[in-house]
Amino acid sequence: GDSVTQMEGPVTLSEEAFLTINCTYTATGYPSLFWYVQYPGEGLQLLLKATKADDKGSNKGFEATYRKETTSFHLEKGSVQVSDSAVYFCALGLGGGYNKLIFGAGTRLAVHP
Amino acid sequence: DTGVSQDPRHKITKRGQNVTFRCDPISEHNRLYWYRQTLGQGPEFLTYFQNEAQLEKSRLLSDRFSAERPKGSFSTLEIQRTEQGDSAMYLCASSGGGGNSGANVLTFGAGSRLTVL
Numbered sequence: 001g002d003s004v005t006q007m008e009g010p011v012t013l014s015e016e017a018f019l020t021i022n023c024t025y026t027a028t029g030y031p032s033l034f035w036y037v038q039y040p041g042e043g044l045q046l047l048l049k050a051t052k053a054d055d056k057g058s059n060k061g062f063e064a065t066y067r068k069e070t071t072s073f074h075l076e077k078g079s080v081q082v083s084d085s086a087v088y089f090c091a092l093g094l095g096g097g098y099n100k101l102i103f104g105a106g107t108r109l110a111v112h113p
Numbered sequence: 114d115t116g117v118s119q120d121p122r123h124k125i126t127k128r129g130q131n132v133t134f135r136c137d138p139i140s141e142h143n144r145l146y147w148y149r150q151t152l153g154q155g156p157e158f159l160t161y162f163q164n165e166a167q168l169e170k171s172r173l174l175s176d177r178f179s180a181e182r183p184k185g186s187f188s189t190l191e192i193q194r195t196e197q198g199d200s201a202m203y204l205c206a207s208s209g210g211g212g213n214s215g216a217n218v219l220t221f222g223a224g225s226r227l228t229v230l
Contacts, residue, residue, distance in 0.1 A: 006131075014132070025201040036221075042168075042223060043204070043221040043224060044156070044204070044206075046218050100146075100161060101146075101156075101219060103155030105155050
């Protein structure tokens with residue numbers, strides 16, 4: 001069935017370090033791919049998205065490229081800040097008339113000064 | 114519009130009691146979703162409404178769970194005879210329709226946390 005696999009956390013980095021959070025997916029058809037972020041005490045927020053192969057989503061210095069050949073959508077940021085500490089969720093969106101999302105288990109990121 | 118609102122934010126109940134959660138979506142959104150999130154896991158899909166019609170229910174939604182959206186605006190999720198395994202965060206989300214539905218963005222509420230003692 002359709003599924004998303006993320007690297008396990010927590011990921012602990014120093015400020016200004018490079019971030020990669022791996023995400024791979026299994027899906028029939030051509031899903032859209034998303035990264036959502038959950039800050040402590042807040043709801044899930046869309047970080048970025050890509051709707052077709054080779055699309056690159058970007059926002060707030062974060063980037064992810066939809067790689068159909070490797071079924072991946074890895075999240076990257078060149079220089080993390082303490083304020084980026086949160087839980088990051090990779091998700092795939094199934095079409096068919098509505099947008100049902102299937103989420104990965106989430107990866108907790110902790111950035112230290 | 115202030116986004117998706119959920120109430121209550123936290124509910125503590127004893128096993129066997131009934132609980133009800135309310136979700137007020139973004140007013141112009143015709144699609145509404147309920148998800149459940151347990152500790153250390155990603156959200157799991159429970160059910161979906163388009164306007165007042167409930168179009169899909171997950172196998173996770175046992176007979177003790179019922180969701181309604183009577184006028185196509187707010188929605189309620191009721192859990193009858195709660196069990197300790199029901200303890201989780203219940204998330205509501207809404208989205209608009211049309212276009213490439215696979216790319217529509219879900220806007221989530223902050224969630225309602227249920228603790229069953």
